[in-house]
Amino acid sequence: MAGRVTVEDVARRAGVSTATVSRAVNGTARVAQETLDRVRAAIDELGFHPTPAAQNLRQQRTRNIALVVPTITNPFFPELVAGVTPEIARRGCSLLLISTGDPEVEAVRVAGSRLVDGVLLVGSMERTGATPRARHVEVPVVAFDRAPSTIRTTVVQCDNVAGARDVVAHLAELGHRDIAHLRGPRGLDVADQRARGHRRALLERGLDPRSGGELEGDFSEESGYAAALRLLDGRSRPTALFAANDMMAIGALAALRARGVRVPEDIAVAGFDGIRLGRYLHPTLTTYAQPIAAIAQRAVGLVLDAVDAQTTSTPGPGRRAPQVLTLPGDLVVGGSTSPAPS
Template sequence: MVTSHDVARLAGVSQPTVSRALRDSGKVSEETKRRVRQAAKALGYVPSETGRALSSGRTRRIGLLLTDLENQFYPHVIAPMHHELEAYGYQLVLQTETTDTATVAERLISNGLDGVLLATTTVDSVVPVRLRDRGVPFVYFNRTADAMEADSATVDPVPGLSEVAREIAALGHRRVGAIFGPRNTSTALQRETALRDALDEQGLAIGSAATHRGPFDFDTGYEGAQRLLGRDPRPTVIVCGNDVVALGALNAAKDLGVAVPDDVSMVGFDDLPAAAWPLVRLTTVAFDLDAMARKAANLLVRRVEAEEPQPYEHAVFGTHLVRRGTLAAAG
């Protein structure tokens, strides 16, 4: 039987530090936490909380609820969540959503999950309400719902989009287009508000004719760019709701023979790996997606293992502009 003393020895720290590190205490450095987790994993150490949890009937399974597995965003989220949960002895169970959210909630509840990571929540989602009713802990990842407070790991789009607006103004753009995400997601709403406010500060605005809106997917970007680039006069820059949308928009421009950034500039949001490809070189807004995914998993483990009520924690991750090749001076 491996004990926390064995982990302490391997990690080169004291036994109390092992406990604190595995509880993700703020008193332990990130580097030490990493070392302790690696040691725990290498030894197959199961913390005593786990022992208590097992005897209390927990399943050690955490659900990840999402809609669109083929959206390139989610694969990059699944791996860090998985690794974080694994370090605490939990399994990740994938759940894909259907249209009937009450049914989805019932299925989650009947699956006996210890908790659920909600990654594709809409502002009016029923699932959080049902989970709370039934006492199933959950954490919002990236998106939140209005009705129900919970622990959350989200992005603050303001710093990154303020940089975008300043850059757009400095490069002499006057006709700004935008392809926004769906109005029933907190991320789309926050990004739209942040962009409009930041452009306003620069004396710029997005005309209603230069606005397109749709799901956060490739087709929205492709169709949106086709529409906006077909207008006369067309926008000189298009800001996209996320990178997947921007990839659709860049490909539409390619099909239309509209040169990026010579004829039109484009900006994304998320900084997915494909944004950095030499073939793409997308200027975009970045944040620490890996840390955010791990944080969401970590918040949920703490919530699941808490022995008494705790205040909700809202971890907010900052954003910044990543300059690549798709934002240049207005033509």
């Protein structure tokens, strides 16, 4: 066709309205597959590709990646978003951030919307012991941090067992023998892994895992505050507390301060995650810092490799069977831990 090809030309060739062509090109609404195929064929025949959106349509790509998280009130997740964004941009894609109470349901919904090429997912708080409800997802999915309970996919996470073991070993090396554990919800993989690391560190040193006690929270600072109060009201008081995430540790610090308990002189406190906020507490928080940037970079690479493999129909990293990839973090010693009281 002579001259510059327009949207109107594509619409006439495909036998649809210009609005339908726009919706098909931009992915702003569902378009019937038969109609989408006609629009795509018209674009190819006429050579209409003046914009990235049109080129993506010809390649069956949107160049959008969704990141679905259960909350943005926990500072760990905004830091995860910050880790994801540069790698997404470097690969020429845009990020769609979704915060929802049921991330696995939302991941399935957005995957079927044709608005995204792939999904990065932080699994829900659903317990792994529950009966799985397998969900079909139409685009590649890679999970961070928590393993999904209803979607079978590759998971990239910190080595939670080794990290918790390092934290508790640090406390034991300071002379603490009664080390309580404020764990996350039972049945949640990351919570169970960190509880396993706590127990392993104590057993390796001939210490009784039951001596310090175990309390359960939900990873929020409110649950850490309430658990610390229960700990103080118990029959015996441990000399150290390992919280399964930094937010519960921060809540525990507030409760101890409210009761006049000194940290670390009376009770040492340590967390897990390495969120930035912990550096500005008084005392600063001892924690196990997750390698957030490395986890984000690895997960983004995996999901985009899977998108490329799906688009080109050629074998590649995206075709590998689901697996759990663990990356090591670092023990960061702050002012909240010190030798056990004599």
